[in-house]
Amino acid sequence: MNSLNLAIVEDDPEVRWLLSDYLHRQPGLNVVMVCESAEHFLAELPDALPPHVVLLDLGLPGLSGLEALPLIKQRLPKADVIVQTVFEDPDRIYLALSRGASGYLLKSTPLAQMQQAISDVARGGSSLSPSVARRVLSHFKPGTSHHPAGLSSREQQVFEGLIDGLADKEIAQRLGLGLETVHTHVKNVYHKLRVSGRIELLSRAARGQL
């Protein structure tokens, strides 16, 4: 059980060689598949030892890594997929993570850290390159994510109160305003964000659509 089955999916022959060569020599690591495309990987899956960890390049020709991810997770629900790429844009990161990637490493990652990441995910952890982690964390900072455009500064404050689940009355107290004033701002916020009310607003916020 100490042997960890690893699959590598990477189109660049040189990188593929480097990776498989290095990782193959690591004790406890068993490189069971080395594929040049997601299609090959999926096709060869039934014939190979099921991998515990898949190292997946995002920039693949044909079926991209992003498209392949859900398919892989579907076939191997228990496997951990580490995504490896040069791309650092928030969209790709978000998509990869929401599709079940257990790690997101940039191609600049040294081989030793790559190996570390593999054993981290195998132990039930996750691994992110520092700059990727920074982007992920910025999602959690209220100041960064909750910034709908087009709202006046007062409306921003009222909006934050709404997100915090406060009643109009409480927002009024927090901001030192009259209830009716808050009511007006709230109505304007609804119009500008084109929601029908608090509940739709919060529901969208809960699902990251704001």
Added chain:
Amino acid sequence: MNSLNLAIVEDDPEVRWLLSDYLHRQPGLNVVMVCESAEHFLAELPDALPPHVVLLDLGLPGLSGLEALPLIKQRLPKADVIVQTVFEDPDRIYLALSRGASGYLLKSTPLAQMQQAISDVARGGSSLSPSVARRVLSHFKPGTSHHPAGLSSREQQVFEGLIDGLADKEIAQRLGLGLETVHTHVKNVYHKLRVSGRIELLSRAARGQL
């Protein structure tokens, strides 16, 4: 410019000594403050070289690290704070990250990785211990978050309707129930999740506390 000013806030004398001793010897690292409490740290800030990175223990007596974090970020907006703790619970992680932590390391982290983390954040990255990263990533998977325990199956369905921002009437239609029935389920969901109503429920969901 190559010298990185570091502050350490840690109540355990032994850990404090270990950290400061090790980090002090690293080239390019300049340990400018070593404090046993957040209060000391804040008090001594004006007299010291402003740190670029703060290593902050969460389990401090008096002002906890979680409480101190916003204060530190307020005084040193450009500094990166790495939180260090034994705690691995989602609430604490979420709070620390939303209050601006640039890293979240468990106390089990080896000193060498600690140093790596410090230079990572100094370069504009972030660093998370693998198990923490896993929890953070699970936030991005839609399927994982919406599964509150203790709800009956009907209540689960009603709960999903609530998250989707539906009114009782709409939930009733979706599930083919009477309005009053939905009303009852909704009330039970509130009680079980201990929220005062839809708005608190959605507000918590929006902030990942559910």
Added chain:
DNA sequence: CGCACCCTCCCCCAAACAGGGGAGGGCTTT
């Protein structure tokens, strides 16, 4: 069998919310 739990539906009522209107004062831009 009794008990607990769930699902279903009903009544009542106070509070909050949504949406519509208006109105005065300030501020910048044209």
Added chain:
DNA sequence: AAAGCCCTCCCCTGTTTGGGGGAGGGTGCG
């Protein structure tokens, strides 16, 4: 000076929520 936006407050109404009660039928367990 006029127009436009923002902030402040007030009026009205109907609908929705939230919280309390009860009640009948189902299922499962000891």
